[in-house]
Amino acid sequence: MLNKHLIEEAKKAREQAYVPYSKFKVGAALRTTDGKIYHGCNIENAAYSMCNCAERTALFKAYSDGERTFDTLVVVADTDNPVSPCGACRQVISELCAPEMKVVLANMKEDEYETSVADLLPGAFSPSDLTKN
Ligand SMILES: O=c1ccn([C@H]2C[C@H](O)[C@@H](CO)O2)c(=O)[nH]1
Numbered sequence: 001m002l003n004k005h006l007i008e009e010a011k012k013a014r015e016q017a018y019v020p021y022s023k024f025k026v027g028a029a030l031r032t033t034d035g036k037i038y039h040g041c042n043i044e045n046a047a048y049s050m051c052n053c054a055e056r057t058a059l060f061k062a063y064s065d066g067e068r069t070f071d072t073l074v075v076v077a078d079t080d081n082p083v084s085p086c087g088a089c090r091q092v093i094s095e096l097c098a099p100e101m102k103v104v105l106a107n108m109k110e111d112e113y114e115t116s117v118a119d120l121l122p123g124a125f126s127p128s129d130l131t132k133n
């Protein structure tokens with residue numbers, strides 16, 4: 001399966017997670033349209049609100065390296081059902097990734113749920129909402 005390799009990459013990224021508080025490791029793999037893969041893990045902090053999710057780590061790494069066009073994002077965790085990204089990540093993804101981009105949510109058993117950026121956050125607050133008229 002086409003997603004299989006990217007899920008493996010997300011699982012590798014997951015091993016880098018810094019999760020002394022939740023003990024809940026998450027990994028992400030983000031493929032650019034020219035085939036480069038960026039990895040991300042969640043990174044927690046004693047000031048809990050500073051925790052950064054795996055998918056935002058991957059996306060911020062890619063964006064700060066100048067990447068602007070993405071093909072697929074995979075997120076994986078050890079959950080019964082495919083992991084569900086938090087609201088903050090859905091908002092960030094919806095701003096930086098195209099609405100039709102593929103998002104694959106997975107777990108360690110490799111159950112997969114394939115969706116899109118648009119479907120992750122219907123009615124997202126967007127840059128156009130900042131204009132008055
Ligand atoms: O999709 C998700 C959901 C949760 N987390 C992280 C945040 C926190 O470190 C831990 C528990 O919520 O999992 C992610 O990285 N991605």
Ligand SMILES: [Zn+2]
Binds near residue numbers: 053054056
């Ligand atoms: Zn999140």
